[in-house]
Amino acid sequence: MKHTPNIPYQAPENGSSQAHGPFQARDCVICGYHTACPAQHELGAVRGNTERFMHASHRLWKCPACSAIHSLDQVDFKDIYSNYPLNRRRLDIFARGTLRNLLKRLRLAGVKKNDSILDYGCGNGVFIAYLKEKGYAGAAGYDPYVPEFSHKPGGLFDCVVANDVIEHVPDPRRVIRDCAGMLKPGGLLYVGTADSEGVDMRRLEPHVMRLHQPFHRVIITGKSLQDLGRETGMELIRAYRRSYMDTLMPFANYRFLDEFSKALGHNMDSSLDPAAARIILKRPALLFYALFGYFRPSAFEPAILLRKPARTGLKHFKDSPPDGSYGMEK
Numbered sequence: 001m002k003h004t005p006n007i008p009y010q011a012p013e014n015g016s017s018q019a020h021g022p023f024q025a026r027d028c029v030i031c032g033y034h035t036a037c038p039a040q041h042e043l044g045a046v047r048g049n050t051e052r053f054m055h056a057s058h059r060l061w062k063c064p065a066c067s068a069i070h071s072l073d074q075v076d077f078k079d080i081y082s083n084y085p086l087n088r089r090r091l092d093i094f095a096r097g098t099l100r101n102l103l104k105r106l107r108l109a110g111v112k113k114n115d116s117i118l119d120y121g122c123g124n125g126v127f128i129a130y131l132k133e134k135g136y137a138g139a140a141g142y143d144p145y146v147p148e149f150s151h152k153p154g155g156l157f158d159c160v161v162a163n164d165v166i167e168h169v170p171d172p173r174r175v176i177r178d179c180a181g182m183l184k185p186g187g188l189l190y191v192g193t194a195d196s197e198g199v200d201m202r203r204l205e206p207h208v209m210r211l212h213q214p215f216h217r218v219i220i221t222g223k224s225l226q227d228l229g230r231e232t233g234m235e236l237i238r239a240y241r242r243s244y245m246d247t248l249m250p251f252a253n254y255r256f257l258d259e260f261s262k263a264l265g266h267n268m269d270s271s272l273d274p275a276a277a278r279i280i281l282k283r284p285a286l287l288f289y290a291l292f293g294y295f296r297p298s299a300f301e302p303a304i305l306l307r308k309p310a311r312t313g314l315k316h317f318k319d320s321p322p323d324g325s326y327g328m329e330k
């Protein structure tokens with residue numbers, strides 16, 4: 001597909017949840033940088049990558065101090081997640097290949113089969129299903145926008161996983177703290193997210209997939225992710241730059257997913273249809289990326305593994321989001 005030029009910053013388009021207005025003064029939610037008048041190269045607008053939002057323009061601002069990208073237009077979370085395409089994700093060959101890699105990261109950090117594991121922001125529970133299939137019977141999930149998982153489990157866990165979650169919330173710091181508070185002493189927290197590094201605000205179309213508007217509210221850098229992790233008082237035991245989706249298994253790599261998505265016009269709803277795989281037969285380049293995409297990444301997805309101190313030392317925060325809210329905007 002041809003790259004289309006960026007949608008002009010102030011052009012209001014149908015389908016957006018709120019009419020576009022002038023830039024309002026704001027603080028970066030990650031580093032606190034304040035601006036009332038951002039430079040033009042800090043601003044951009046991009047279409048979404050789901051059927052519902054692919055024709056709407058979504059305004060973004062990239063903080064010049066820490067490179068966090070903020071989605072500027074307010075959304076109604078209940079509404080946008082009411083028919084979220086990723087919640088139709090199945091445990092298919094791609095999911096198995098990538099989730100295997102995610103589980104490997106946890107296992108290498110010491111997670112055992114009899115551990116209690118919470119998938120925080122679990123969507124339709126595809127990772128929980130995978131964990132249970134692999135014998136991790138103590139896997140549970142929480143996702144305020146999926147009725148089956150909307151009850152936040154009580155108690156403390158050996159491991160909490162927040163994978164591809166913090167970019168979906170208005171305040172990533174709050175969710176990391178909330179996860180930390182749900183860990184047993186000595187427990188492990190895995191946080192993985194999209195990466196704002198390398199996103200040129202003047203040319204956003206190549207990044208439609210990682211920007212995932214309007215669902216991604218704040219996209220940060222790997223460095224900021226590590227800083228947020230350390231702030232909790234937990235020990236940073238491992239940091240990853242490559243996506244957990246990047247494996248040497250055919251089809252299980254981020255670049256393939258990106259190219260596959262691009263071939264389908266970056267319409268996530270279409271790419272989740274099993275019939276969409278036929279496009280691979282028509283585009284030999286996709287087969288190349290299915291096999292060798294690992295060596296040609298189009299983006300990174302930083303992740304961190306943190307260990308809660310065995311006794312004391314974890315900072316206490318009073319602002320954990322209440323059950324059922326995730327700390328979301330209204």
Ligand SMILES: [Zn+2]
Binds near residue numbers: 032063066068
């Ligand atoms: Zn910032």
